[in-house]
Amino acid sequence: MKVLILGNGQLGQMLGKAAIQQGHECILYSDRDHQVKALGSQQALNLSLEEAKEWADVVTWEHEHLADDLIDATADKWLLKASLFRQLTDRRTQKALCDTLEIPTSDWQPFNDAAELEAILSDCDRAVVIKSAKGGYDGKGQWRWKPGQAKDDIIAEAGQRPGIVEDMIDFSDEVSVVAARDHHGEQRGYPLTLNVHRKGILAYSIAGAQGFSEALERQAQAYHQKLTDELDYIGVLAIEFFVVGEGDDQQLLVNEIAPRVHNSGHWTMSGSNCDQFNLHMRAITGLPTPDLLVAPTLMLNAIGIDGFPEVLWEAGAADCHWYGKDARPGRKVGHVNLMVDSAERAHKLAEQWCDELQVLKDA
Ligand code: ATP
Ligand code: MG
Ligand code: MG
Structure with a gap:
């Protein structure tokens, strides 16, 4: 088939490679320079x-901010x-959709000005x-406020455009489900991925090692299926959740929905028999999708650095993806995947390497 991808960033490129790999033809439209x-x-x-x-x-x-x-x-097409x-791509109607479908999300209110x-x-x-x-991504277009704190500056800035005010959630973990729905309405999903953010931007993800409860895994897949069935959505869609509550009372609250491949699914490029880009291309071109096999993997984002630190290569982190972007603090420029044997080891490696791989913007 012939596939046109809107957006020519790293996600568009990785989608394009998957298309070619499957024997499709592919071109990309860069909505930055309109070419x-x-x-x-x-x-x-x-x-x-x-x-x-x-x-x-x-x-x-590749992204939801299409003009x-x-x-x-x-x-x-x-x-x-x-x-x-x-x-789906306006937080006001996205949250309203969650409420309508009874998919739990934080309490929220819309504002216009x-x-x-x-x-x-x-x-x-x-x-x-x-x-x-x-328009927000990587924590941009967000303000935090609590009673007692001055609000005039925030109102002046945030009030320039419509938005939402939502409760600050006291979560134990952030997780996401990345899954595809195909032409027959069948769902193929990866297990819950644990996501750790620093300054509002995804620092690393751990998948296949975390051991979330069966109940949480089922809940995530069920919300995904309910949402994508309602929309008759075909392809990969990601849902970010907060995990709240303890023990048997643990449950998922939707943070946001991304109708596309997702940074928290990049680990699948090393940790699965079919990565999220291939899965999306298969789903939208009507090719069969396989049962998804998963190996424990750590994905670390490279943010704001000029080249991969040698220490990573020495450590055998062979699966490095470099996007060819200029380095600026807070800008994602690549990612690296490492196979791990336990969640403990993954956290240890992540904490060890985050500082070397990531130059973040000051808050
Ligand atoms: P992305 O790059 O994933 O698209 P984004 O800029 O669209 O991110 P969100 O995912 O809404 O923004 O928020 C970024 C991060 O800020 C979240 O992953 C979470 O760590 C924190 N955050 C957002 N909303 C809340 C909330 N209601 N309570 C607590 N933390 C929050
Ligand atoms: Mg977002
Ligand atoms: Mg997010």
Whole structure:
């Protein structure tokens, strides 16, 4: 099949490689410079977006922040209704959808402007996170506030655009489920991945070693199935959760939904027989998807550094992925996967290497 990928960042490139690997043809539309490109090339192809769309059998995307005109220009080759994509990619309607489907998420309120935000905070008696409705990633477009703290500056900044105010959650862990739904409505999912964030950005993920309870695993897959069934969604979709409660009362609260492949699924490039990029391509092109086998893996993000530190190579971390991006503090420039024999070892390695691999922005 012929696949057009919207977005030409690292996720688009990894999706493109999977497409080629499966015998498909693939081109990418860079929505940064509005050019159509071949996989692995920064050279523009002599092809308009309209022509690229006409060429394609199916259009998919690497990120959820697609401009309205790009959605309108390509949606007739999508497998998802544009209106549902819009619903999913605005935090207000995304949270409302969770509420409607009775998929638990933190209590929240929408606001349209500074006056509405002011009214919410004036009435608020607990710690909250304020998030822009659209456009945020890696913790950008977020403000934390608690009663007693000055709020004028936050209101002035956050109130410039619509958003939500949600309760600050006291979680024990952050986890995500990455799974695909295929043309027949069958779901293929990886086990829950543990995600550790530093300064709002994913620092590392551990999968296949963590040993979450059967009940939590089932809950995550069930929420995923319910959501993707409702949307008739085809392809990979990720849900980020907070784990709250203790022991048998542990449960999942949705943090956010990403209708695409996800950074917390990068470990599958080493730790599974079919990685998330292959899984997505298989699902959207109607190829069969295999039973997913999983080996315990640690994925560490490289953030803001210029090249992989030699210590990683010496340690046998062969599976390094480098995105070819300029290094800036807080910018993801690559990731490395390591097979581990236990969660303990994974945490130890992660804590040992995070500082060498990550230059973060000051808060
Ligand atoms: P991503 O890069 O995953 O798309 P994002 O910028 O869209 O991230 P969120 O996932 O909403 O933002 O938040 C980033 C991180 O901030 C979360 O992973 C979590 O660590 C923290 N966080 C967000 N919302 C809350 C909350 N309500 N309570 C506690 N911590 C939160
Ligand atoms: Mg996000
Ligand atoms: Mg997130």
